Amino acid sequence: MALDLSVEKVSKSFGDFTAVNEVSFAVEQGRFFSILGPSGCGKTTLLRMIAGFIEPTGGRILIRGSDMANLPPNRRPVNLIFQHLALFPMMNVAQNIAFGLQRRREKKPDIDRKVADILERVGLPKFGNKNIGQLSGGQKQRVAIARCLVLDPAVLLLDEPLGALDLKLREQMKVELKKLQAQVGTTFIYITHDQSEALVMSDHVAVMNKGRFEQVDTPRMLYAHPKTPFVARFVGDNNAWNGIVADQRDNLCTIKTADGQTFSAGAEPDLKPGATVSFFIRPEAIIIAPESGLDDFNRLTVTIKSILFDGANSRLLATPTDGDAELMIALPQNRQYDHLAAGDRVDIGWSARSASCFRVP
Amino acid sequence: MNAARSRITLPFLIFVTPVLMWLFLLIVLPHIDLLLMSFRIEDDAGAMVWSLVNYLNFFDEPVYWRTFTRTAVYAILTTMITFSVSLPVAFYITKVVSPRFSGFLSLLLLMPFWVSELVRVYGWMILLRESGVINHFLLRAGLLQRPVEMLYNDITMVMGLVYTSMLFMVVPLISVLESLDDSLIEAAYDLGGNVFSIVTRIIIPHAMPGIVSGGIVVFMLTLGNYLTPNLIGGKNSLWFTEQIYNQFIASFNWNQGAAFGFLLLILSSAMVWIGLKLTRQKLSQVVQ
Incomplete structure (x- = not known):
């Protein structure tokens, strides 16, 4: 499949601080790709470099095979949806959407037709004459998406656009955004610090930390087989333990923890006895009152300190x-x-x- | 009605009385006197009678209304030039420079206003006159054979007026541009906008209240300016305020001078009103 975006060893430093450190990835046409990371990990910098607002200090960004170096944002075939959407309050919905088309000097009848089409597609027909202030949060979201999609960009960049919405609407927009992306087939690059947004919507997720990609994988693989302790901690909830490897056989090692307990956990064969490790176990992987006689099973008696009731997510x-x-x-x-x-x-x-198990340096 | 009445309390009266006294004694009362004066002339017998002659003189005598038209045109021109100079300055201070530095730059803008307008105008004269600093250096550099008189022409006068009124345009522009979200400019740039379309479609529509309020202040100040046109523009600059001055001081015709004063007030207010209508702004929004 054709690559819409490929980022090759892109770096950006501000003085001594390296915001993005030799990041490489490629996104195939029509994919929903998310970059997930805590705030300050460099994900916004990376996105702004793709959009053209920041020039990288190293590496190359290629969109549909052509190098984007020194090309300003207004001449790149990508569009960015801003965190706070940045709809123009001095224009109505139709004028907002027409702005980009007018800049391309398209003919008025063509512009009117395209604006009506895209409004229909995002589910806001006949909204053209409304002012931005009259729209609800979800409607603004859709206008912002329509304003970019009408230009038919090679890649649509989204900078945490759901962050400002309330929880219910956010859940709803997640599903809508995913549907819309499948329907229009445009490549989406979505950055977020919310793992649920990334996991629900994406085909692939890159987990970013301190300017580097820790792991690029499908949401399922990321959750089930984290490759680094950071990913294990950051994606989903996890219980963490530190310990020392006592024995290793059949990719299964026995770990002694500092408080004197012994567990076995799946591990890479290169974990030799004596190595210090962290291991992680998901809350939902723990079975309450397990039946007896299971192989390779860790058992423990615990005292309940409290019950955190949260519906289906109770702990x-x-x-x-x-x-x-x-x-x-x-x-x-x-x-x-x-x-x-x-x-x-x-x-x-x-x-x-x-359980997943990682060597601690 | 009751609610309005109950708000008039003793503290309210204590604070509002000086303001009202100020307005009434120093502004309303003299203006009423001037207004009455403008409708009176001296008849052949030397007695004061009511008449409209003072106002009719303005329209009958071409030199008066032509001076006014000239003044108004130059005031509009000055306002437009001031705006086009101030917008980049205000944009630079609010959006380009780091916030730490922008306060310092605003202070630099204010600095010339610590000195009175008279001193500043004389400063310009020292620079520009025939034996002035600029001529001196141009002669030294061999760019000129003999000194050129740069004062006493309209171009220099407009430049002086722009300089005098720039602050009153930059300050409201800074305050409106501060409220402009940077991401709007970035979004317009991202959607394919260039500098021209971003300025005309995003920045100017957003800054309109500031532009209009700055425009009104600059226009009124320029129209009513006396020092700069008189000193830099020279005796022949024919500024309408000089006509008023001449009536009061030179001709000692206070009645005619008062009539001109009121004409200036009415005509300039009418022009501001037309300007507001044309830009579809409301005065109440603009003064906020």
Whole structure:
């Protein structure tokens, strides 16, 4: 498949500070690609370099095969949706959308037709004469997308456009944005610090930290097989433990923790006994009251400290009886565990293969 | 009605009385006297009678209304030049320079205004006159064979007026441009806009209230300016304020001078009103 965007060893430093450090990735045509990272990781800088607002200090950015070096934003075939949308308040909806077309000196009848078409496509027919102030948050969102899509860009860049919306609308827009992208087939590059936005919408997600990509993968792989401790911590919730490898066989190592417990966890074969490791176990991978006789299974008795009820996302906070670590355990809301209360002791366990294990330098 | 009445409390009266006294004693009262004066002339017997002659003189005598037209045209021209000079300055201060530095630059803009207008105008004269600094250096550099008189022409006068009134345009422009979200400019640039379209479609529409309020102030100040046209433009500059001055001081015809004063007030207010209508701005929004 053709590459819409390829970024080759792009760097940007501001004085001594390196915001983006030799980042490389490629996005195929029609994909929804997300860059996920905490604030200050360099994701906005990277996006602005693709849009052309910042010149990289090193590396190349190619859009549909042509080098974008020294090309200003108004001559790049990419458009950016700003965090606060940046709709022009001095113009109505139709004028906002027509702005880019007028800059290309298209004919008036063509502009009118395209504006009507795109408004129809984003589900806002007959909104052309409304002022920006009359629109709701979700409608503004769609106008901002329409204003860029009407120009038929090679790549559409989105800078956390859902950040300003309230939770309910954000959930709804996530689904809508994904649908819209599938429908128009434009390549989307989406940056966010919200892992759920990235996981729900994207075909591929890059996790960025301190100016570098930690891992580029499908959302499922990112969640199930994080490649670095940062990804394990940042994507989804995780329980973390530190320990020392005591034994290693069949890609399964035995780990002794500082508070004297022994677990087994799946690991790369190069983890030799004596290595210091962190290992992570997802709250939903922990089974409450597991049946006996399972292979490669870690078992533990814990005391429930509190129950965090959050509907389908409810959790137990518990501490092992002979340890001081705190564990977060998913609490399925199938009424099976309704009898649990703070202070109870329960048996828990998890399959060794569901834990991920990383060497700590 | 009751609500309005209950708001008139003692503290309110204490604070509002000086303002009202100021307005009434120093502005309204003298103006009423001048207005009455403008409708009176001396008849053949030397007695004062009511008449409209003072106002009719303005229209009958071409030198008067031509002077006024000339003054108004130059005031509009000055306002436009001031705007086109001030917009880049205000844009640079608010958007280009780092915020730490922008306060300092605004202060630099204010600095010349610590000195009175008279001194500043004499400063210009020292630079521009035939034996002035600029002529001196141009002669030294061999660019001129003999000194050129740069004062006492319309171009220099307009330049002086622009210099005098620039601050009153830059300050409102800075305040409106500060409220302009940078991402709007970036979005326009991203959508294919160039400098011209960004200025005309984004910056000017956004800055319109500031442009109009700055424009009104600059226009009124220029129209009513006496020092700069008189000193830089010379005795022949024919500024309307000089006509008023001449009536009061030279001809000692206070009645005629008062009539001219009121004509200046009415005509300039009418022009501001037309300007507001043309730019579809409301005075209440502009003065905010």
